[in-house]
Amino acid sequence: MSRLKLQQICKYYGATTALASGDLLLERGEIHVLIGANGSGKSTLCKVIAGSVRPDGGTFELNGKPVMLFGPQAAREMGICLFYQELSLANSLSIAQNINLYHLPTHAGGLIDDAELNKRAEHYISKFETVIGEGFTPDAPVAKLRPDQKQLVEIMKTLASEAEILIFDEPTSALDRSQVECFFSILRELKEEGRSIIFISHRMDEIFDIADRITVIRDGTTVSSRLIEETDHSTVIRDMIGEQPEAAALEASLAPQAEKKTESCLVAEGLSGAHIRNVGFSLAKGEILGLGGLHGQGQSTLLRTLFGAEKLQSGTLLLNGEAVHPTNPRAAIKNGFSYVSGDRVRDGVITGRSIMENVSPIHFLKDKTFLAFPSVLARIIEPALGALNTKYSSLGASISSLSGGNQQKVVIARWLTNPPDILLLDDPTKGIDLSAKSELFALVRKLADEGMAIILYSSEDGELLAHSDRILVFNNGSVSRELLGEDKTRFNLYEAAYSGAQ
Amino acid sequence: MTIMQHSNPQESRSALFVYLKNPLLVAFILIVLLLTAGEALSPGFASMEQILRLLIVAALLGIVAAGQNLVILGGREGIDLSVGGVVSLSAVLAGNVMDGSNANIIAAILVCLAAGGLVGLINGVGVTIFGIPPLVMTLGMLGVLQGLLVVIRQGIPSGLAAPALANFVSKPFLFNLPGIIWLWAAVGLLMAFLLMRTSLGHKIYAIGSNENAAYMAGVPVRLIRIMLFALSSMFAALAGICILGYSGTSFANVGDSYMLSSIIAVVLGGTPLSGGKGGYTGTMAGAFLLILMQSILTTLSIGESGRQVVFGLTLLVLLLFYGRSKALRG
Numbered sequence: 001m002s003r004l005k006l007q008q009i010c011k012y013y014g015a016t017t018a019l020a021s022g023d024l025l026l027e028r029g030e031i032h033v034l035i036g037a038n039g040s041g042k043s044t045l046c047k048v049i050a051g052s053v054r055p056d057g058g059t060f061e062l063n064g065k066p067v068m069l070f071g072p073q074a075a076r077e078m079g080i081c082l083f084y085q086e087l088s089l090a091n092s093l094s095i096a097q098n099i100n101l102y103h104l105p106t107h108a109g110g111l112i113d114d115a116e117l118n119k120r121a122e123h124y125i126s127k128f129e130t131v132i133g134e135g136f137t138p139d140a141p142v143a144k145l146r147p148d149q150k151q152l153v154e155i156m157k158t159l160a161s162e163a164e165i166l167i168f169d170e171p172t173s174a175l176d177r178s179q180v181e182c183f184f185s186i187l188r189e190l191k192e193e194g195r196s197i198i199f200i201s202h203r204m205d206e207i208f209d210i211a212d213r214i215t216v217i218r219d220g221t222t223v224s225s226r227l228i229e230e231t232d233h234s235t236v237i238r239d240m241i242g243e244q245p246e247a248a249a250l251e252a253s254l255a256p257q258a259e260k261k262t263e264s265c266l267v268a269e270g271l272s273g274a275h276i277r278n279v280g281f282s283l284a285k286g287e288i289l290g291l292g293g294l295h296g297q298g299q300s301t302l303l304r305t306l307f308g309a310e311k312l313q314s315g316t317l318l319l320n321g322e323a324v325h326p327t328n329p330r331a332a333i334k335n336g337f338s339y340v341s342g343d344r345v346r347d348g349v350i351t352g353r354s355i356m357e358n359v360s361p362i363h364f365l366k367d368k369t370f371l372a373f374p375s376v377l378a379r380i381i382e383p384a385l386g387a388l389n390t391k392y393s394s395l396g397a398s399i400s401s402l403s404g405g406n407q408q409k410v411v412i413a414r415w416l417t418n419p420p421d422i423l424l425l426d427d428p429t430k431g432i433d434l435s436a437k438s439e440l441f442a443l444v445r446k447l448a449d450e451g452m453a454i455i456l457y458s459s460e461d462g463e464l465l466a467h468s469d470r471i472l473v474f475n476n477g478s479v480s481r482e483l484l485g486e487d488k489t490r491f492n493l494y495e496a497a498y499s500g501a502q
Numbered sequence: 503m504t505i506m507q508h509s510n511p512q513e514s515r516s517a518l519f520v521y522l523k524n525p526l527l528v529a530f531i532l533i534v535l536l537l538t539a540g541e542a543l544s545p546g547f548a549s550m551e552q553i554l555r556l557l558i559v560a561a562l563l564g565i566v567a568a569g570q571n572l573v574i575l576g577g578r579e580g581i582d583l584s585v586g587g588v589v590s591l592s593a594v595l596a597g598n599v600m601d602g603s604n605a606n607i608i609a610a611i612l613v614c615l616a617a618g619g620l621v622g623l624i625n626g627v628g629v630t631i632f633g634i635p636p637l638v639m640t641l642g643m644l645g646v647l648q649g650l651l652v653v654i655r656q657g658i659p660s661g662l663a664a665p666a667l668a669n670f671v672s673k674p675f676l677f678n679l680p681g682i683i684w685l686w687a688a689v690g691l692l693m694a695f696l697l698m699r700t701s702l703g704h705k706i707y708a709i710g711s712n713e714n715a716a717y718m719a720g721v722p723v724r725l726i727r728i729m730l731f732a733l734s735s736m737f738a739a740l741a742g743i744c745i746l747g748y749s750g751t752s753f754a755n756v757g758d759s760y761m762l763s764s765i766i767a768v769v770l771g772g773t774p775l776s777g778g779k780g781g782y783t784g785t786m787a788g789a790f791l792l793i794l795m796q797s798i799l800t801t802l803s804i805g806e807s808g809r810q811v812v813f814g815l816t817l818l819v820l821l822l823f824y825g826r827s828k829a830l831r832g
Contacts (some may be wrong), residue, residue: 040573107830123823164772208653228621233641303759308720309717309718317658329717329718329719329720329721330720330721333719333720339718346714347714347718348713348715348718349712349715350707350708350712350715350716350719351711351712351715351778352711352779353707353778353779354709357704357707357708358700360704361705361708361716361719361720361721362702362719362720364705365719365720365721367636369701370700370701371699371700371701372698372699372700372701372703373699414719430636
């Protein structure tokens, strides 16, 4: 009898399907890895198991009996505990208090028993003794810890639940090699005790190091579940990609023509900053350079660094042969850079102001205009909006009256009044509709054909494969592989993203 | 059917609410109502001469509020609590430099504007470069200015307005209207032009609406914010000179009431404290409305302290209505 049996679990958020048919069989004494591309539904499935998301359908059996979970507390009482990907620590409390957060030891009167609290905390800290680093004492406040140490506290907190089923959703993202190994040896001990562990990670080498079984989820559906001996890297990746003939055909049809573009306009060497390490590339005029890989591997940071919005600590940047140091967006814009953020609410839209005011800033900056007569501005702004087929009632209408896709078009039109030399696209189609997406990419290709150099990061791999001439795959802040020509396939992209550097 | 019956009053209520949400319209309605009420309370209240007198006082407030308006429009909890101090400083400086002589008017204006500009520059630098919240920075500045004035003048009236200045403020100047009203009109035109017909205006609204987006679009956010604080103090300094002309001599606390009233005038006129929208036309109406209220309270023999209570309450009520229409962005 399986410890946990999930069948056809589904979860919808409005029109979005987070989970279509999630199946999972979890045995006693097993480390079970869940893997899938970004947004495939792994985290949702875990949250269903841990009781923090209520499923809309499907069956859920624990030790052979169907159960209904009402919240994380109920799940913990049944012996299920989840390590949250987004750390859920109480920053102002001490390490010991955080570790014991699920079961705070108390005196008879209800006051916290500090001696017992520290004793229990010490027990879990000692397991990691060799890798915890400086300042990791039970009474130290969590706020002062490094990111990896915070992650360890969260791991200890999960372990301290002493649950029979432990779920770890990307627990190793901030940890170094020795910390991961220490953690894995603890997991193996727990497995020997008969506990069941669900483990999510994007690091293929880690997965094959620790897993007994690998279950692949794609588009909210469980597609395969194999024992570790029966599978390998490429099988897992093929399961994650699935058969996608139309997409493949699209990617092939849009594949770039022969590499005729050689005149490079931007050359970067050894760029390093907060989240990027030693990034180098060369970008040619008329080229669309794609940045790929898992979320948050430094792609966005690179674009923001080039644009001067993040600090460049070291490295050289040559623009048309001349060294430039991006210090702020204003300087970068004057140098010919432009930047479109997918987070248009934070970085793009001038909230509540008119469409005209949202398009005008770059024109003002580059043409050094002081006067802003609507009739004069309209002559500059209307063609820019027209190039993107933007739908609006009048230039004076508030940008907030437009749909997300049209808002993004307005933000992009801002750059078209005075075309830049280099266009940085940071996941530009996030949250906009399909027709707006295709119009946007048609424009991007046209701009490239006219000689603009473009760097595109997209969280949608299909988009990236279809629209870039060349892809740099990012892993942990640096470029792990360059895909061009015939190598630019979904399989290679996934392999590079999940298997790390080659 | 039930739904229909429910939805109708709902709709008409929201339509009324839309009208009430237009602060400029509300301000004008209130002005007419207050004038009517004032006339009923004391005949002659709404006479031409009386309205002209109110306009002079409103112009003084309106000029201070122009600067306050700019700082508030710039967002990020922008507010200038030091305007009252600058008004007093400027009135005292102007009175002493002029010393009753027309020949010194130009020098006095230059000295006052320079002093105001300096104060505003310090405010702006404190807020942008050192990251001090505007509320704290300008309140601290107010304390410094008040302290300075007490040390210099010990509360004794000092200085003398030049006759030309006094005439400019209170005697008919052009088309039977005093110069100060023309000055206020000019300030109004200038502000409207600045905010609606120049790139600087666009940029001020941009940083007030979404500072980060403005920054990413190459707007020099810090420079503009410093400029707004400098302009605010310079408008206050200009008002200080006019106030000297209005009262003939200057006291160290002559500007005190302008801190609260300039903020109320701006909010009354439809610029929310969160910034990024509104404009000076509304503020002008707000300033006149406020002076009108003050005058009615005086007619009702309510003293200075009572008026302050009413003003404070007005601001609170206004914030309840308009201030929350746009949540401050994190």
